[in-house]
Amino acid sequence: MAQTKLNDVTKVFTEDDGNEIVAVDEVSIDIDDGEFLVLVGPSGCGKSTTLRMVAGLESISSGEISLDDRVINDIPAKNRDIAMVFQSYALYPHMTVRENMSFGLEESTDMPDDEIDERVEETAEMMGIEELLDRKPGELSGGQQQRVALGRAIVRDPSVFLMDEPLSNLDAKLRAEMRTELQRLQEELDTTTVYVTHDQTEAMTMGDRVAILNDGTLQQVGTPLDCYHRPANLFVAGFVGEPSMNFIDTDLHSEADETILQADLFDYSISDEIATKVSDSSDPVLGIRPEDIGISEDPPSDKHDVAATIDVIEPMGDENIVYLQFDSEDSSREAESIIATIGGMRQFESGQTVTAHIPEDAIHLFHGETGEALHNRRLETAESQAPQL
Ligand code: ATP
Numbered sequence: 001m002a003q004t005k006l007n008d009v010t011k012v013f014t015e016d017d018g019n020e021i022v023a024v025d026e027v028s029i030d031i032d033d034g035e036f037l038v039l040v041g042p043s044g045c046g047k048s049t050t051l052r053m054v055a056g057l058e059s060i061s062s063g064e065i066s067l068d069d070r071v072i073n074d075i076p077a078k079n080r081d082i083a084m085v086f087q088s089y090a091l092y093p094h095m096t097v098r099e100n101m102s103f104g105l106e107e108s109t110d111m112p113d114d115e116i117d118e119r120v121e122e123t124a125e126m127m128g129i130e131e132l133l134d135r136k137p138g139e140l141s142g143g144q145q146q147r148v149a150l151g152r153a154i155v156r157d158p159s160v161f162l163m164d165e166p167l168s169n170l171d172a173k174l175r176a177e178m179r180t181e182l183q184r185l186q187e188e189l190d191t192t193t194v195y196v197t198h199d200q201t202e203a204m205t206m207g208d209r210v211a212i213l214n215d216g217t218l219q220q221v222g223t224p225l226d227c228y229h230r231p232a233n234l235f236v237a238g239f240v241g242e243p244s245m246n247f248i249d250t251d252l253h254s255e256a257d258e259t260i261l262q263a264d265l266f267d268y269s270i271s272d273e274i275a276t277k278v279s280d281s282s283d284p285v286l287g288i289r290p291e292d293i294g295i296s297e298d299p300p301s302d303k304h305d306v307a308a309t310i311d312v313i314e315p316m317g318d319e320n321i322v323y324l325q326f327d328s329e330d331s332s333r334e335a336e337s338i339i340a341t342i343g344g345m346r347q348f349e350s351g352q353t354v355t356a357h358i359p360e361d362a363i364h365l366f367h368g369e370t371g372e373a374l375h376n377r378r379l380e381t382a383e384s385q386a387p388q389l
Contacts (some may be wrong), residue, residue, distance in 0.1 A: 002067045002081075002159035002192055004031040004054065009063035011049050011216075023049040025216040026063065034190040036183070038207030040197055041239070046216040047196040051162050054194060055084050067159060078108060080160075083153035087165040089145045091137040091152075097124070098133040101152045108156070123155040126185070143174045150182070154189065161186075161193040167202070179206055200240055204228070212236050229379055234371035237287050237364060243321060245364070246293075246338040248286040252278060261286055261365075265326040265336050266306045271360065277375045283368030292377075293340035294357035295322065295348070301355075308356045310348050311337065318344045324356055 011024040024046040031037045039047045052058035054065055056077030064071050072080055083104075091100050101120045105111055111119075124130040127147045137145055146166065153161055167175045167182075183206055186193050197203055203210045204224040212219045212227060212235075220232040224240075231237035237245045250261035250268070252275075259275035261268040261284065268286065270278075278284045300307055306326055314321040322340045340356065348354065361378040 003033045003069075004160055004192055004194070005029075005064075005066045005069075006031075006050070006054070007064045007066070009050070009053060009065060010061045011046070011053060011058065012061045022216050024053070027213070027216075027218045028063075029211050029218065029221055031192055031194060032208075034192055036186050036193045036195065036206060036208045038195045038197060038203040038210045039213060040200060040203035040210055041213035041219075043198055045213040047198070047213055048164055050213070051084075051164055051194060051196050054160070055082055055162050056080050057084075081158050082160045082162060083156045083158040084162040084164070085149050085153045085166045087168050089137070089149040089169075091145060091148060093137050096134050096136055097129065097140070097148050097151075100137070100148060101133075101155050104152060104156050119155050119157075123151045126154070127151040142169055143178070146170060146178065150185075154185070157191075159192065161191055163193065163195045165197055166195075168197070168199070182206065200242065204240070212239060214239075230376045231364070231373055233373055234285060234287075234366045237366070237373070241289060243290050243339045243341065245287045245289050247366075248288075248336065248338070249283065249368075250286050251283050252281065263326075263336070268358065269303045270363075274360070274363075274365065274375050278365050281365075281367040281369070281374060284374060285366040285368060285371075287364035287366060288338070288358050288362060289377075290321070290339045290341040292359060292362035293324075293338070294359070295324070295340055295342055295346075296355050296357065297352075298355055302357065304358050304360055305355045306358065308338075308354055310350050310352045310354060312350055313348060315344065320344055320346065320348070322348065324354070326356075 006027055006029045008026045008028055009024060010026055013021045013023055015021065027050060039050060041047055049058060053060050056075065060073050064073060066072060098120055102116045105116045124133055127150060129144065129147050129151060132140060132144060167178050170178060179202060195206060207224060209221055210224055210227055211221045214235050220227055220236045227236055227240050231240065248263045250263045253260045253262050259270050261270060308324040308326050310322055311325045312323040319341050322342060324338050324340055326336045364373060364377055365375040366373055
């Protein structure tokens with residue numbers, strides 16, 4: 001176990017023509033002892049490069065990485081007491097599972113052979129692969145190879161596990177099973193783990209905290225639910241959640257007794273409390289999650305109701321994904337679309353006119369230029385319901 005700190009860590013690659021690529025830009029994260037941190041972001045955002053710098057497989061251009069307050073920038077990978085699991089498994093094809101698992105211990109420690117054997121057997125049992133110990137990787141399924149690769153990392157009992165998309169070669173069902181199993185193992189071993197994925201479902205379900213990267217810069221570090229309900233900016237709000245949060249461009253208009261967000265096709269009135277928070281931006285972006293939009297067949301009756309037409313419905317079984325259009329009376333303006341999710345048993349037809357309700361306590365507002373979150377939705381927490389003293 002070890003506390004792992006990244007302090008302003010930067011990686012600049014220089015291409016053959018002298019062009020510089022900033023792959024990781026001043027990233028700072030404190031990872032607690034025993035924590036499961038997921039690094040997530042779109043392809044090319046710098047996740048693998050960050051992990052490889054922690055592993056010692058890539059040099060650091062500037063900044064510091066430390067394990068338990070000891071700076072490890074210049075310590076070679078093999079002396080860092082870190083074990084890495086790759087997407088490709090990287091097993092030695094000519095060695096048996098037993099040899100693959102014991103190889104690292106034989107190379108990096110002076111542990112006696114019988115102790116190594118004992119540890120390999122114990123770990124194999126923990127991973128449910130004891131029957132496979134004498135097979136070679138070519139004789140194993142993808143899922144079994146993945147277990148061996150994890151077992152090989154676990155047997156070393158390192159201070160930190162680094163995992164780079166370790167489940168992405170598995171089919172969806174096996175991936176879901178391994179997700180749960182990995183979480184259970186990590187809790188049992190209590191070893192600090194940094195896990196890279198581009199899959200936001202993995203990030204949301206596995207991490208104690210997630211660190212969201214975009215274009216080499218850290219956007220937010222927080223618990224999965226924090227990032228979902230209290231995104232720091234537009235990028236995080238759009239990245240976390242499936243289907244994504246809807247974004248509607250607006251202009252802020254203050255009238256005598258009301259503040260209005262004027263979207264292309266409708267006006268949305270906001271309370272004084274929210275208006276104060278957005279006063280820095282003349283063109284805030286209104287965000288609303290699909291599950292927070294209400295749809296009814298009744299005509300609009302509330303100031304947060306908007307008339308809309310159902311464009312397409314995608315039935316998913318448990319829920320329907322509904323594509324709604326706010327229609328314009330002015331034919332030169334394009335209809336604006338948003339996505340809502342509703343219960344799977346509710347029946348609507350495409351082309352049907354409905355009322356979309358956008359509840360004020362579920363809206364998010366972002367700065368029109370910087371994308372920074374100015375207001376996040378209200379949460380029904382025990383704390384918020386407690387009487388205010
Ligand atoms: P993916 O999910 O696709 O693996 P990633 O988030 O892990 O992406 P990185 O592999 O860390 O992203 O790459 C970050 C950026 O650095 C990308 O723009 C990539 O092209 C660039 N990059 C990575 N390795 C090198 C290299 N050796 N030389 C030059 N540029 C590189």
